[in-house]
Amino acid sequence: MAPKRTPLYHQHLAAKAKVIDFHGWEMPVQYQSIVQEHHAVRTNVGLFDVSHMGEFLVEGQEAEALVQFIVTNDVARLREGGALYTLMTDENGGTVDDLLVYKLAADRFLLVVNAGNIDSDFEWVKEHANDFDVSVSDISEKVALLAVQGPNAERVLQPLTDDPLGELKPFSFYVGEVLEKKAIISRTGYTGEDGFELYVQADDAPLLFESLLKSGAVPCGLGARDTLRLEAKLALYGNELSRGVTPYEAGLGMFVKLDKGPFVGRDALYKQKEQGVANKLVGIQMDDRSIPRSGYDVIVEGNVVGRVTSGTMSPTLSVAIGLARIDVQFAQVGQTIEIDIRGRRHPAHVVPTPFYKRNQA
Incomplete structure (x- = not known):
């Protein structure tokens, strides 16, 4: 099977990126050097193409009920415009994937999953959706995702949007515009630094990427993303997480809410918490x-x-x-x-x- 490419593939080549195969995607691992890009994020601002990530829309009267049933964290506490980190577990408590959940509306949620798990995650969600009044759609190919990370992220991004970034709290988001292009602007991150994520239409990504570089962002590849997340002790699926590893064994028990009601894997996780790891x-x-x-x-x-x-x-x-x-x-x-x-x-x-x-x- 031919490797996939994000909408920014040609921008990466133009920026002299070293491109590698990553879970079937041709992705930039570095531009100049991993160390230089790492320090750019810690001291200034870096720009990552993470459009290989997967995005699912869950819509319908029982959208919240479905998401609450398939993840470990408590989705009921989310307000509209809020996001949370969570995990999907199987009946044995093993980790199917870790993901972000965005509450777009009372009956509409966005799930952001790991690139290597898109197909299996979508089948997992659809399988459980059969018991709920919802529709589930994989919109991954329509969405591009840019991450602007570092202490100067707000300074670099703010001139490109009228949305007041300084008012955006961690794990919150706006549905707004960047360069007059519709975008979900969130404040989560995977580097240990402050920063923003831009979910945009795939066709809009090249203009935003180039504009952010002109505004002062340093292009960064997967190499720096890995060193940054490791320093911040942020888990990587396939390394710290897998079907053979529970959230408790990965040190992520804080994202398991056993008192929220039934969810897939709850009984196994309850037993493990009682017995200890x-x-x-x-x-x-x-x-x-x-x-x-x-x-x-x-x-x-x-x-x-x-x-x-x-x-x-x-x-x-x-x-x-x-x-x-x-x-x-x-x-x-x-x-x-x-x-x-x-x-x-x-x-x-x-x-x-x-x-x-x-x-x-």
Whole structure:
């Protein structure tokens, strides 16, 4: 199957991006360098094309009831113009996907899912929609998504819209205009910085992308997106999350609301919360310059006690960091561990997370 391209593919080529295959999409991994793009987001403003993400519309009299039933967080607390982070779990509590839910109206919700899970997620939602008075549509190919991230995001974006960005609270959104093009403007983010997301018609994306670059945004690829999210301890599906991992095991129990009523996976998650988890996701820091990578074994006193899920050399902190899922008895901050890197053991220790907090690093 030929790889897919976002509406901004030719803009990426013109900007000299290095393009790679990412879950079947031709996506920019970097333009100049991952480290430069990372620092641009931490200190200025970066621009990401995340149009490969999936968008589903859930509409109808029982739209809220359906969404409430298939996600772990409490959708009933959302007001119109509000968004929340949540997860979909299966009957065993395993994570189907993590996603954002936007409440467009009382009977209309937007679900934003991961690119690699679009088809399976849509089938999952449709399967459960059969029991509700709703319609579900996959509008992913019609929507482009731009992320403007960094401390200067508001300064760069505000001249392009009449909507008062300064009044937009975190996890809220406007249905407004950018350069007179209809857009959903939200304030969520996946970098640990302040920023905005622009959901626009696919045909409108090139003009907005080029205008934001002219306004001072630095184009950023998937490489910087990964290092940024890791410093902020934001989960990546396929690394920290999967069907074999529950939200509690991924450290995301705060997004599971067991008291909200029935939802898919509730019974299994209730049982796990009562019994406790056998393993836990922790932050690790290497004691040397070696880099922990996904899949590397974590060792304590000669025994394998877990595996690394993500790792990198932190551009902000200049140390090698990672996330690892390990036996809960070794998950305390300060625990000394070793990482098996190609047959050699390298010293490391468990550290507090997130590794980076805005205005505190």
